Amino acid sequence: AQSVAQPEDQVNVAEGNPLTVKCTYSVSGNPYLFWYVQYPNRGLQFLLKYITGDNLVKGSYGFEAEFNKSQTSFHLKKPSALVSDSALYFCAVRGRGAGSYQLTFGKGTKLSVIP
Amino acid sequence: GAGVSQSPSNKVTEKGKDVELRCDPISGHTALYWYRQSLGQGLEFLIYFQGNSAPDKSGLPSDRFSAERTGGSVSTLTIQRTQQEDSAVYLCASSTRGENTEAFFGQGTRLTVV
Numbered sequence: 039a040q041s042v043a044q045p046e047d048q049v050n051v052a053e054g055n056p057l058t059v060k061c062t063y064s065v066s067g068n069p070y071l072f073w074y075v076q077y078p079n080r081g082l083q084f085l086l087k088y089i090t091g092d093n094l095v096k097g098s099y100g101f102e103a104e105f106n107k108s109q110t111s112f113h114l115k116k117p118s119a120l121v122s123d124s125a126l127y128f129c130a131v132r133g134r135g136a137g138s139y140q141l142t143f144g145k146g147t148k149l150s151v152i153p
Numbered sequence: 154g155a156g157v158s159q160s161p162s163n164k165v166t167e168k169g170k171d172v173e174l175r176c177d178p179i180s181g182h183t184a185l186y187w188y189r190q191s192l193g194q195g196l197e198f199l200i201y202f203q204g205n206s207a208p209d210k211s212g213l214p215s216d217r218f219s220a221e222r223t224g225g226s227v228s229t230l231t232i233q234r235t236q237q238e239d240s241a242v243y244l245c246a247s248s249t250r251g252e253n254t255e256a257f258f259g260q261g262t263r264l265t266v267v
Contacts, residue, residue: 074258081157082196087255143245
């Protein structure tokens with residue numbers, strides 16, 4: 039079975055400082071990895087994904103994520119946080135193989151950027 | 154439409170009543186997912202449709218829950234004899250076929266059972 043862990047329920051960061059939202063995963067074989075963001079009373083918006091190749095993936099709104107196979111991690115990062123980045127962030131994993139389709143999500147991390 | 158559309162956006166129902174939640178996926182997307190998001194919880198997988206294949210119903214929490222997808226497009230999630238623990242946000246997502254494709258989510262239906 040595949041699973042995702044987001045060890046921090048909440049992350050607080052000062053505006054302008056770098057931010058990191060942590061994610062580790064468990065899946066058989068190589069993974070597809072995704073980050074989504076959810077603003078209050080909204081659905082989830084896709085930020086970025088890792089498929090193959092370069093371990094550093096760049097996505098929307100200046101976010102990036104680093105895939106680390108040995109640590110089974112896919113941490114979300116941004117060099118300089120904005121107050122508008124405050125939201126709920128979800129990491130998700132999908133395995134590879136015939137019929138793989140189910141996206142498994144973590145419990146989410148609430149990011150608060152303090153002015 | 155441009156995105157995944159869900160209706161209604163909010164639904165308040167009395168315990169024991171049946172409810173139907175609707176999802177209209179992005180045109181051309183063959184895959185459709187239903188998830189449930191409870192307060193303080195992550196996303197709980199409910200059901201998955203892919204084209205004309207038999208749906209994966211493994212995430213449905215009880216036989217009170219069912220879903221269908223007509224004509225490979227619109228999907229309806231039905232909850233019979235609703236209970237208070239069914240209160241949650243129900244999210245629908247769609248994607249093109251392929252393991253490496255991202256899913257696009259609707260705004261969700263907030264269900265409150267009183």
